[in-house]
Amino acid sequence: MSKLKAVVLEKSGTSYTVLDREGTFRQVKRRINAEVGDEIELNVARDGFRGLRVWVGVAALFLMTLTSLLGWNLYQAPTAVALVSVDINPSLQFTVDTQGRFLELQNQNEDARQMLAQIALKGKPIDEVLEKIVTLAYNQNFINPEHDWIVVGYSPMTDKSIEKMPKELNKLQISNWVTEPIAKEGLTPEVAVFTLTPQERDLAQKGDLSLGEFGLWQAAQKAGVITESGKLKDTMERVRLLENPQVKALIKADKKEIDPNLPLTPGTSMEKSRALDNPIEKGPEKQKPKESPSAIKPPNFRSEKDKEPVASQKQPTETKTESDHDKMNNQVRDHLNGQINGKVDDEVNGKVNGKVDGKADDEVDDRKNGQVNDNTKEKTINENERSEKSR
Amino acid sequence: MPEWEKQQQWHRLKEDLEAREDFLAESQTFIRHVASQVCFRTLEWGRDDELSEALIAFNDAIDLFVEDKGVPFLAYARVLIKRRLIDYYRKQRLRQAISLDQEDLGRVVDIHLGIDEYSIREQNNERAAEIQQFSKALSVFQLTFQDLVAVSPKHRDSRETLLRVARELALDPDLWLQVERKGKVPMQALALKTQVSLKVLERGRKYILAVALLIANQHDYVYLREYVLRQDEGVKG
Numbered sequence: 001m002s003k004l005k006a007v008v009l010e011k012s013g014t015s016y017t018v019l020d021r022e023g024t025f026r027q028v029k030r031r032i033n034a035e036v037g038d039e040i041e042l043n044v045a046r047d048g049f050r051g052l053r054v055w056v057g058v059a060a061l062f063l064m065t066l067t068s069l070l071g072w073n074l075y076q077a078p079t080a081v082a083l084v085s086v087d088i089n090p091s092l093q094f095t096v097d098t099q100g101r102f103l104e105l106q107n108q109n110e111d112a113r114q115m116l117a118q119i120a121l122k123g124k125p126i127d128e129v130l131e132k133i134v135t136l137a138y139n140q141n142f143i144n145p146e147h148d149w150i151v152v153g154y155s156p157m158t159d160k161s162i163e164k165m166p167k168e169l170n171k172l173q174i175s176n177w178v179t180e181p182i183a184k185e186g187l188t189p190e191v192a193v194f195t196l197t198p199q200e201r202d203l204a205q206k207g208d209l210s211l212g213e214f215g216l217w218q219a220a221q222k223a224g225v226i227t228e229s230g231k232l233k234d235t236m237e238r239v240r241l242l243e244n245p246q247v248k249a250l251i252k253a254d255k256k257e258i259d260p261n262l263p264l265t266p267g268t269s270m271e272k273s274r275a276l277d278n279p280i281e282k283g284p285e286k287q288k289p290k291e292s293p294s295a296i297k298p299p300n301f302r303s304e305k306d307k308e309p310v311a312s313q314k315q316p317t318e319t320k321t322e323s324d325h326d327k328m329n330n331q332v333r334d335h336l337n338g339q340i341n342g343k344v345d346d347e348v349n350g351k352v353n354g355k356v357d358g359k360a361d362d363e364v365d366d367r368k369n370g371q372v373n374d375n376t377k378e379k380t381i382n383e384n385e386r387s388e389k390s391r
Numbered sequence: 392m393p394e395w396e397k398q399q400q401w402h403r404l405k406e407d408l409e410a411r412e413d414f415l416a417e418s419q420t421f422i423r424h425v426a427s428q429v430c431f432r433t434l435e436w437g438r439d440d441e442l443s444e445a446l447i448a449f450n451d452a453i454d455l456f457v458e459d460k461g462v463p464f465l466a467y468a469r470v471l472i473k474r475r476l477i478d479y480y481r482k483q484r485l486r487q488a489i490s491l492d493q494e495d496l497g498r499v500v501d502i503h504l505g506i507d508e509y510s511i512r513e514q515n516n517e518r519a520a521e522i523q524q525f526s527k528a529l530s531v532f533q534l535t536f537q538d539l540v541a542v543s544p545k546h547r548d549s550r551e552t553l554l555r556v557a558r559e560l561a562l563d564p565d566l567w568l569q570v571e572r573k574g575k576v577p578m579q580a581l582a583l584k585t586q587v588s589l590k591v592l593e594r595g596r597k598y599i600l601a602v603a604l605l606i607a608n609q610h611d612y613v614y615l616r617e618y619v620l621r622q623d624e625g626v627k628g
Contacts, residue, residue: 007618009522010536017536022547023554023602023619025539037519 004042008034018042078103081161082169083201084126085210086178087151088137089235090115093210095157100126100166107210115140126169130177134189138182147235148189149242150178153204153211155196171195171254192216192242192251209233216241219254223247401458411453415446418468422449424610425469429476441476448475465613466517518614525615528604532574534597542597553595554619556585557602567607576600 006018006026015027016034020042034040080095080103090112095103102121115136121129134150137143143150152174156162171193182189194215196204204214213232220227223246231237241247404411419436426445427434434442452468529535544550560566560581569577576596582589592599605616 007518007522007615009526017540019615019618021618023550024545025536025543025598025601027540035515035519036522037515037517039515039518 002044004044005039006042008036008038008040011036016040020044079161079164080104080157081164082166083155083157083211084169085151085153085212086130086133087153087210087212087238088134088142088147088149090133090137090142091210091213092116092133094121094129096126096166096169098164098166100169102126102129111142115142126166127173127177130174131181134178135181138185138187143182143187143189145187147239148187149192149239150189151192151194151212151216151238151242152178153194153196153213153215155201155211156198157201158198161198190242192219194219213238216247219247219250220244223250401453401456404453411450414453415450418449419446421465421468421610422446422472425472426476428611429473441479444475444479445472448472451475462514463613463617465610466514469613470513470517514614521612521615524611525605528608529601532600534601538597539601542595544595544598549591549595552587552591553598554602556581556587556592556595557599557619558606559585560599561603561606567603570600570603576603 004020004022006020006028008016008018009025010017011030014030016030018026018028018040020026026042028042032040078097078099078101081098082096083093083106084096085091085093085107090109092108092112093106095106097103102124104122105116108116116133119132119136121132124132130152134143154169154174156165174193175191178191179189192212192215194212196211196215200214200218201211204211207214207229209217209229209232213229216238217227217229217232220241223244225241225244225247227237227241232241242251400410404414422445423434423436423442426439426441430439430441436442448471449468452464452471455471456464456467458464526536529539544553560570560576563584566577566580566584569575569580576592576599578589578592578596581587581599582592585592602619605612605619609616
């Protein structure tokens with residue numbers, strides 16, 4: 001703004017007609033009582049300032065837009081992109097956002113409820129959350145040399161959220177996160193990490209299984225070890241499966257496939273984890289060809305009361321895949337829930353476990369397990385044929 | 392105050408008689424113009440006594456003028472000339488010639504108006520008189536102040552171009568004579584002279600004419616012409 005002298009040429013209503021020192025005839029509002037011929041001062045914006053004002057306006061508009069966008073983003077509740085489960089016992093399942101921060105608990109059993117009553121996890125990064133859970137479990141003697149299995153499962157919430165998932169959420173990294181806190185105390189836990197697809201997550205939720213439990217059930221199925229899915233709620237049953245050499249071999253084989261270039265959080269002991277995964281150090285493992293997840297039959301879904309929902313669980317939308325799975329479920333329920341199968345399973349596992357528990361030579365185990373597996377499969381087929389004929 | 396007045400060596404004018412004589416000779420046109428306006432007739436040097444009175448008033452104005460006051464010399468000289476002539480007519484009892492300053496008839500006119508006494512109010516009155524005259528001059532061309540507000544260039548470059556064109560029109564005797572005779576701006580000739588496109592000239596025709604009126608009639612618009620002339624473009628009156 002600058003002052004510009006002008007002479008009043010004409011008075012009309014609420015305005016003056018003036019001639020200013022720049023030679024411009026203008027119409028200005030009557031702010032003071034001036035007569036024709038009086039010289040008054042005008043407040044005018046110079047051309048340069050006009051340009052500046054335009055730029056300031058544009059900048060202000062830009063800032064407003066930016067602030068609004070930032071504000072909107074902040075206002076928006078963080079979206080859950082992945083579901084993570086931890087089964088030790090205690091068992092719990094929680095969601096994480098795009099930044100890998102804890103959002104909310106979805107399920108937890110009574111032990112988890114008691115254990116987590118003391119701490120607040122909301123908003124904490126996932127590594128810190130896992131570290132706290134494992135440390136608390138160790139401190140409360142849930143993890144000890146006799147019981148050192150930690151089963152972790154994770155899955156994107158939807159197919160679209162796969163890309164939004166935090167990059168550090170991978171098997172190797174999770175394995176490191178849960179191993180390190182206890183390793184400091186001198187105990188190296190056994191860790192099984194399972195990655196599930198959103199469809200598998202839906203199946204797990206339908207079957208009231210945690211992601212880890214479902215992953216373990218799948219691994220057992222792949223390994224040819226038959227078990228009832230409902231029994232996976234039982235810690236002893238989980239340990240039994242995890243200690244099964246075939247399942248164990250499958251888990252380790254799965255670990256071997258981990259991309260060593262996956263991003264890691266600084267400060268984690270990569271070497272230790274990789275040493276853990278090294279099959280040479282643990283002895284040769286028998287690997288089975290990996291099946292695609294969709295090829296695996298879903299478990300027998302039974303209602304279990306172990307888990308108490310904390311937050312309202314989302315009901316999966318009805319899809320073609322689900323209806324297929326439902327059909328398969330019924331078939332599997334018919335076949336797998338049969339007493340014969342249960343007997344065969346128990347018999348086979350009993351034999352295998354008896355030998356494995358003695359920690360015999362791995363090669364011998366593998367060979368025998370192979371034979372047993374073949375026999376078990378034959379028996380299972382025969383029994384199935386018999387039951388179909390009887391129907 | 393016009394630039395030429397600023398450059399004038401007022402101190403030398405007051406001391407050096409020869410310089411004063413030269414300045415009086417240069418200002419005869421102005422003196423005769425003002426005196427003729429007061430007397431409502433054309434005056435001639437050597438024939439009319441009013442011009443001698445006006446010349447004396449102008450000479451007094453040189454003595455009394457103080458440049459630091461910021462008042463245009465010609466405006467001050469004009470007031471002194473008018474007052475002296477009113478006093479002259481009172482003495483001569485020629486009331487019919489007096490019209491502009493009717494209010495002064497009833498009281499004694501102090502012709503020795505000092506520059507300090509030349510108040511803002513009197514300046515405003517002078518300006519108002521100029522504006523009235525300017526309004527009449529515009530009406531001859533069917534122009535009003537409102538028209539000028541509408542056509543007045545807003546952008547600085549356009550305004551400076553049109554001001555330059557108006558100045559060239561006003562100071563070119565041939566072109567200005569055509570304006571006075573025909574009541575129209577000779578656009579083709581002006582375009583040739585100024586090298587400004589006809590389109591621009593046509594768009595700014597009313598503005599050019601109004602400004603040229605102020606510049607061409609330098610003795611009538613001592614105050615107003617200062618608003619359309621840049622400080623470094625002052626034209627000696």
